[in-house]
Structures are given as C-alpha cells and as structure tokens.
Amino acid sequence: MKKINFSAGPSILPQQTIEETAKAILDFNSSTLSLMEVSHRGKDFIAVMDETIALFKELLNVPEGYSVIFLGGGASLQFCMVPFNLLEKKAAYLNTGTWASKAQKEAKLFGEVIEVASSKADNFSYIPKDYTIPADADYFHITTNNTIFGTELHTDLDSPVPLIADMSSDIFSRVIDVSKYGLIYGGAQKNLAPAGLTFVIVKDEILGKVSRKIPTMLDYKTHIENESMFNTPPVVPIYAAMQTLRWLKANGGVPAMEKKNKEKAALLYAEIDRNPLFVGTAAKEDRSIMNVCFVMAKGHEEKEADFSKFAVSKGLDGLKGHRSVGGFRASIYNAMPVEGVQALIDAMKEFEKQNA
Numbered sequence: 001m002k003k004i005n006f007s008a009g010p011s012i013l014p015q016q017t018i019e020e021t022a023k024a025i026l027d028f029n030s031s032t033l034s035l036m037e038v039s040h041r042g043k044d045f046i047a048v049m050d051e052t053i054a055l056f057k058e059l060l061n062v063p064e065g066y067s068v069i070f071l072g073g074g075a076s077l078q079f080c081m082v083p084f085n086l087l088e089k090k091a092a093y094l095n096t097g098t099w100a101s102k103a104q105k106e107a108k109l110f111g112e113v114i115e116v117a118s119s120k121a122d123n124f125s126y127i128p129k130d131y132t133i134p135a136d137a138d139y140f141h142i143t144t145n146n147t148i149f150g151t152e153l154h155t156d157l158d159s160p161v162p163l164i165a166d167m168s169s170d171i172f173s174r175v176i177d178v179s180k181y182g183l184i185y186g187g188a189q190k191n192l193a194p195a196g197l198t199f200v201i202v203k204d205e206i207l208g209k210v211s212r213k214i215p216t217m218l219d220y221k222t223h224i225e226n227e228s229m230f231n232t233p234p235v236v237p238i239y240a241a242m243q244t245l246r247w248l249k250a251n252g253g254v255p256a257m258e259k260k261n262k263e264k265a266a267l268l269y270a271e272i273d274r275n276p277l278f279v280g281t282a283a284k285e286d287r288s289i290m291n292v293c294f295v296m297a298k299g300h301e302e303k304e305a306d307f308s309k310f311a312v313s314k315g316l317d318g319l320k321g322h323r324s325v326g327g328f329r330a331s332i333y334n335a336m337p338v339e340g341v342q343a344l345i346d347a348m349k350e351f352e353k354q355n356a
C-alpha cells in the first residue's frame with residue numbers, strides 16, 4: 001500500500017498527475033517519443049504550455065493586464081529577481097519566517113529594506129498585524145504561507161504600494177483576489193508539480209520602472225515577451241502542472257479546494273487541541289491550512305521518538321517537523337485526501353490510548 005505523504009516539499013501530488021506524466025515520459029501523445037526528448041518548440045509541447053497558462057489564469061481568475069510565466073531557479077531565485085526588477089530605492093518586507101527572511105536578505109543587495117514587522121522574537125509563531133506600509137516604498141513583500149512555522153495570512157492584504165507575495169506553499173489552496181497583487185511567485189513543488197518549475201504572475205504595468213540594467217535572463221519582460229520560451233523551460237514539470245490543473249478544474253476548482261482544505265485542517269487542529277499529548281505551535285488565528293505544526297505537550301516530550309516510530313508503522317510519511325520548530329509537521333496540500341488526515345488523527349488517538 002502506498003504511504004500517506006505529509007512531506008512539506010517536494011510533496012504529495014494527485015495520483016492522476018503522477019500517472020499521466022509517467023505515461024507521457026514513456027510515450028508523449030502517441031508519438032513513440034518521450035516527453036523528455038521532444039523539442040519544447042514542437043507543436044505538441046506548445047499546446048501543453050498554452051493549456052497550462054490558460055488553466056492557471058482561469059483557475060485563479062487572473063485579470064487582464066497580468067502575465068503568467070514559468071521559469072527555473074525556484075522561489076529562491078525570485079528572492080533576488082523581485083528586487084532586481086522592482087526595487088529602485090526602498091522596499092518594505094514583512095518578516096514572518098525563514099523564507100521571508102531570505103527574501104529580505106537578497107533585497108538588501110539592491111537598496112534600502114524596511115522591515116515593517118517581524119515575529120522572529122517568538123520563533124515566527126504568529127503573523128504580525130499592527131504595522132504601517134511606507135507609502136513611498138517601491139513594493140511590499142509578504143510570504144502568504146510560512147511552510148516551516150505553519151502560519152498563514154488568510155486574507156489578501158490592502159497595500160498602498162505593489163503587493164508582492166511568495167505563495168509557494170498555498171497557491172491554489174484558497175481563493176485569492178489577484179488584482180490586489182503586483183506580483184505572485186512560488187516554487188511549484190508544494191502544491192502543483194515536481195521541483196524545477198517556478199511560476200510568476202505579474203501585473204505588466206509594474207515592470208520597466210527601475211533604472212538599473214537587468215541581465216536578459218533575470219528580466220521578467222524577456223520571459224513575458226517570449227511566452228516562457230526564451231530558453232528551454234522545465235518541460236516535464238510544466239506537463240505535470242498541466243495535469244494537476246486539469247485535476248483541480250475537474251474537482252471544482254479553487255473554491256472547492258478551499259472548502260476541502262479548511263475541513264481537513266479543522267479536523268486535524270481539533271484533534272491537536274483535544275489530545276492531551278500534543279500541542280499546536282502556531283497562534284490559533286494564524287494557523288495554516290496547508291502546514292500543520294505540532295509538538296509533544298509539556299511533560300510528554302520524551303514520547304516524541306515513540307510517536308515518530310508509531311506514525312511510520314502506520315504508513316504516515318514525512319511528518320518530522322522542520323529543525324527550527326521541532327516536533328511534527330503535517331503538510332496537507334490540495335492532493336491530500338481527507339482520509340489521509342483521518343489516518344493521522346486515528347494514529348494520534350491510538351497513541352494516546354497506548355500512553356494513558
């Protein structure tokens with residue numbers, strides 16, 4: 001039996017994505033050739049690129065005036081591409097975790113960085129709320145879901161300057177109003193596709209405003225003008241993304257995912273709050289619906305290794321928490337069925353009985 005994959009990333013994908021991609025790797029569109037060995041400029045692959053971008057726009061309701069592009073380099077390359085293309089004098093950053101800190105660090109190479117607020121002193125266990133976004137900043141950068149700490153912004157913020165969001169781990173998990181953002185980016189390996197693909201949604205009018213020269217490959221305009229085909233795009237991950245988006249659409253799109261994700265998260269948090277052996281690490285109002293972080297409750301710390309082993313024996317994989325939080329992290333992305341969450345809850349209950 002296949003294990004249940006709670007890994008934070010690369011992470012669980014719809015079985016349909018895995019099977020259809022495997023088929024295309026063996027024989028792409030009955031061409032007898034592998035998806036891995038055909039030209040990205042051939043008509044069959046261009047059709048894949050076109051469908052993937054069209055589904056991306058449709059499922060997120062991307063308005064006119066925005067481009068969707070696919071790149072390599074991961075979300076981490078966006079940490080520098082964003083300021084390279086958008087930071088003229090100063091930018092504002094909200095520091096909500098490891099990834100947010102890394103994004104901020106890169107921006108400092110290009111100009112002044114204002115950290116509007118940070119929850120670092122409390123090990124990023126909550127999302128700061130009281131701060132002012134400087135109206136003269138070139139942009140305001142946020143991380144909507146903090147994959148490591150299990151906190152999440154549940155609404156689209158209002159910002160007086162272009163809002164830039166790292167949505168690596170919550171894209172397509174809830175309905176968003178793209179028109180409130182200047183740019184959204186993320187690595188695809190959390191909720192969409194295998195590693196190697198980065199997505200960027202950018203409002204065209206925010207580009208072209210910095211005075212510095214931008215290397216061709218790092219200029220968003222290059223990739224917009226060439227429809228993500230300036231150089232060889234990550235062909236296999238794009239094909240897999242198309243399959244995931246087809247699956248998403250067939251399963252009711254983002255609103256249906258959001259409903260299911262909220263139900264899954266509510267079930268798991270309810271068990272964490274009920275079970276005397278476990279305790280959640282994130283502030284309740286900021287709890288992520290994608291990454292659920294919990295540790296052993298006070299007085300039960302020594303049972304951590306036992307629960308780890310117990311979970312593995314139940315086929316629950318990838319539950320180890322990030323080293324900066326410890327304990328456990330259940331990543332319950334779109335592709336995680338409610339039965340997977342229920343299996344974890346059952347294991348927690350059974351472990352509680354054994355330790356009564």
Ligand SMILES: *Cc1c(COP(=O)(O)O)cnc(C)c1O
Binds near residue numbers: 073075190
């Ligand atoms: C995983 C992750 C990253 C890093 O992504 P790479 O594609 O590995 O560079 C950045 N931000 C967030 C929120 C993430 O979850």
